[in-house]
Amino acid sequence: MTALARRAFQPGELRRRAAAGDVKLWASLLILVWAAVFMIWQGLGFAISIGSVFAIWAILAVSLNLVVGYAGLLSVGHIGFFGIGAYAAAILTSNASYEQLRTEAIPTFAWPFFAALPVSIALVGVAAVVVGVVLNRFRDDIYVLVSFGFAIIAFNVFLNGRGLTRGAFGVHQIARPAIGGWELTGELEFLILLLVFLALTVAVSWLIVTSSFGRVLTAIREDEQAIEVFGYRATHYKLAIWVISAMLAGLAGALFASWTSFIDPNSFILLESVLLVSIVILGGLASIWGSLLGAMAFVLLEEGMRFLPFLPAEYVGQARQAVLGILLVLLMLFRPQGLVGRYRL
Amino acid sequence: MSGGDGSGGSDDVRVDLPLEEIGLSKHFHSWENLYTGQDGLALETIGVSKSFGAVKAVDRLTLAIPRKGMTSIVGPNGSGKSTLMNLLSGTLPLDGGLVVIDEVGLKVVKPYETPQHGLTRTFQEVRLFDQISVWDNIMVVLTERRPFAALLERSKPGHRQKARGILQSVGLWEKRDVMAQELSYGQRKLLEIGRAMALDVDTYLFDEPFAGLFPQMLERVKDLMKQIRDSGRTIVFVSHNMDIVRELSNRIIVLDSGQLLAEGDVEPVLGRPEVIEAYLGA
Numbered sequence: 001m002t003a004l005a006r007r008a009f010q011p012g013e014l015r016r017r018a019a020a021g022d023v024k025l026w027a028s029l030l031i032l033v034w035a036a037v038f039m040i041w042q043g044l045g046f047a048i049s050i051g052s053v054f055a056i057w058a059i060l061a062v063s064l065n066l067v068v069g070y071a072g073l074l075s076v077g078h079i080g081f082f083g084i085g086a087y088a089a090a091i092l093t094s095n096a097s098y099e100q101l102r103t104e105a106i107p108t109f110a111w112p113f114f115a116a117l118p119v120s121i122a123l124v125g126v127a128a129v130v131v132g133v134v135l136n137r138f139r140d141d142i143y144v145l146v147s148f149g150f151a152i153i154a155f156n157v158f159l160n161g162r163g164l165t166r167g168a169f170g171v172h173q174i175a176r177p178a179i180g181g182w183e184l185t186g187e188l189e190f191l192i193l194l195l196v197f198l199a200l201t202v203a204v205s206w207l208i209v210t211s212s213f214g215r216v217l218t219a220i221r222e223d224e225q226a227i228e229v230f231g232y233r234a235t236h237y238k239l240a241i242w243v244i245s246a247m248l249a250g251l252a253g254a255l256f257a258s259w260t261s262f263i264d265p266n267s268f269i270l271l272e273s274v275l276l277v278s279i280v281i282l283g284g285l286a287s288i289w290g291s292l293l294g295a296m297a298f299v300l301l302e303e304g305m306r307f308l309p310f311l312p313a314e315y316v317g318q319a320r321q322a323v324l325g326i327l328l329v330l331l332m333l334f335r336p337q338g339l340v341g342r343y344r345l
Numbered sequence: 346m347s348g349g350d351g352s353g354g355s356d357d358v359r360v361d362l363p364l365e366e367i368g369l370s371k372h373f374h375s376w377e378n379l380y381t382g383q384d385g386l387a388l389e390t391i392g393v394s395k396s397f398g399a400v401k402a403v404d405r406l407t408l409a410i411p412r413k414g415m416t417s418i419v420g421p422n423g424s425g426k427s428t429l430m431n432l433l434s435g436t437l438p439l440d441g442g443l444v445v446i447d448e449v450g451l452k453v454v455k456p457y458e459t460p461q462h463g464l465t466r467t468f469q470e471v472r473l474f475d476q477i478s479v480w481d482n483i484m485v486v487l488t489e490r491r492p493f494a495a496l497l498e499r500s501k502p503g504h505r506q507k508a509r510g511i512l513q514s515v516g517l518w519e520k521r522d523v524m525a526q527e528l529s530y531g532q533r534k535l536l537e538i539g540r541a542m543a544l545d546v547d548t549y550l551f552d553e554p555f556a557g558l559f560p561q562m563l564e565r566v567k568d569l570m571k572q573i574r575d576s577g578r579t580i581v582f583v584s585h586n587m588d589i590v591r592e593l594s595n596r597i598i599v600l601d602s603g604q605l606l607a608e609g610d611v612e613p614v615l616g617r618p619e620v621i622e623a624y625l626g627a
Contacts, residue, residue, distance in 0.1 A: 207496075211498055212489050213492060216488070218481070218485075219482075219485045222474035226474070227474070228457045229457075229459060229466055231458075231459075231461065231486075233490075233492075240492045240496075343476050344476065
């Protein structure tokens with residue numbers, strides 16, 4: 001036996017590695033292997049659809065982690081920005097000829113997706129400034145409640161602003177993006193587009209959290225009053241990261257609208273926001289990799305439970321939420337920093 | 346302040362103002378005694394007040410802190426020492442009165458503007474950024490203040506060099522990668538002082554820097570404070586340890602029930618009957 005192997009098999013060493021950061025390694029490996037096995041087992045079509053759902057949740061989770069994990073602002077209103085982005089893109093790309101067939105008409109612009117995308121993101125940014133200025137007046141529990149209120153208001157606007165959103169009818173036939181004359185109608189092409197945007201989101205987030213700005217955010221999370229004494233205006237930092245995070249959620253929303261080609265208010269209910277916060281906590285606060293892992297674990301859980309022989313199909317949705325709930329309780333008990341995070345709530 | 350010790354001014358500058366009307370402390374008897382220090386004043390409060398409900402934590406307090414050297418603030422528990430520190434640094438809003446930092450009068454002290462006025466502080470309960478590294482606890486106060494410029498800034502060699510110097514001087518260089526919450530109590534005190542030192546300002550407020558320290562750590566904190574003083578800065582510190590107060594400070598302010606009981610040179614002030622009574626009677 002080599003010296004290396006001898007050392008690895010010493011009980012103390014194993015204990016040390018198990019107790020040390022290796023939970024991160026094992027959690028990462030487990031989820032990646034699980035994903036790979038699942039995709040190979042179910043075939044390419046399934047892998048593509050899982051990948052697309054994952055990419056959208058991952059963009060949302062990474063963006064929300066900037067606010068919750070790095071700045072310590074527990075917002076459950078993120079889904080509102082996802083919805084605004086989705087509706088903005090849907091309306092801006094909507095086609096007049098289709099709308100004439102419907103009883104409820106909405107304004108039509110028929111913009112190409114890549115023109116609608118930046119405008120949608122900018123609109124989300126404007127909304128985020130307004131909501132952020134209000135939210136900045138609150139802290140801790142009240143902050144959570146007010147963000148909760150925003151999610152509910154946003155949902156009600158989607159549901160009742162029928163002149164703009166068609167209410168419960170939803171917006172149909174949302175255009176797919178086209179690059180030159182090439183329309184991304186294929187699922188694989190769209191997955192690649194989603195992954196490109198996910199990579200961009202990760203890159204932007206990484207640049208933010210490793211900058212001086214990111215370090216100040218973590219200090220605000222730890223003690224807002226103390227960092228102010230050193231000359232930082234915490235409210236400005238909180239508003240800036242809030243708007244950036246919301247705009248990334250808006251990006252996810254626009255992509256989601258184009259991917260599903262149909263949106264209605266049910267995609268943007270408060271529960272989705274709570275699930276999103278759960279994903280962020282599950283993966284690990286203040287860890288970009290954690291949010292990617294959390295999103296992957298969540299999607300695998302969601303899709304994987306369809307194949308459990310003893311679970312009737314109609315209960316899959318509820319069962320998934322129950323399992324996620326139990327996982328969160330277990331994590332808070334035994335690993336409050338999430339699978340790969342460092343920061344504890 | 347008892348009148349007649351003639352620490353500054355003369356009869357020529359005596360001005361009769363209705364002091365109570367403009368909110369000055371009853372201890373402020375006349376402009377004759379107005380203290381200006383040899384090098385001017387680092388800090389002044391003029392009729393500063395702060396109440397918590399019915400409790401007047403600081404009551405129309407007027408005092409002056411000279412530039413350079415160390416001024417200690419003492420007083421029985423609940424005399425308003427920490428509240429005063431919080432008012433001076435903007436951590437608590439003023440109910441009334443004026444804080445003068447480096448000759449700029451402020452009715453509202455904004456905490457994020459105090460470094461621009463040349464002031465920083467430590468807290469009575471050590472307040473570090475617990476869940477980030479020791480290294481980042483220092484780096485975070487060195488970098489760009491404006492959010493958008495900070496977004497584009499990566500750590501600069503100058504910042505790293507400074508952070509390294511600070512951590513070495515407080516003896517925490519070896520602990521730089523550890524999370525601040527994992528430090529011992531004494532180490533946390535040192536890091537907090539280091540974090541304040543990282544800011545190049547003229548005036549440092551230290552709220553009970555010696556409380557709960559072992560003798561060895563205590564010496565270290567004393568050395569750091571002497572180091573700051575010797576570089577020509579001003580230190581204002583709160584302490585209950587009279588031996589240290591005698592050893593370090595060249596001026597003392599005694600508070601009682603939110604009001605100024607005495608201020609001046611250390612030994613004469615500590616020898617005054619009202620000061621002895623305030624301590625023994627407490």
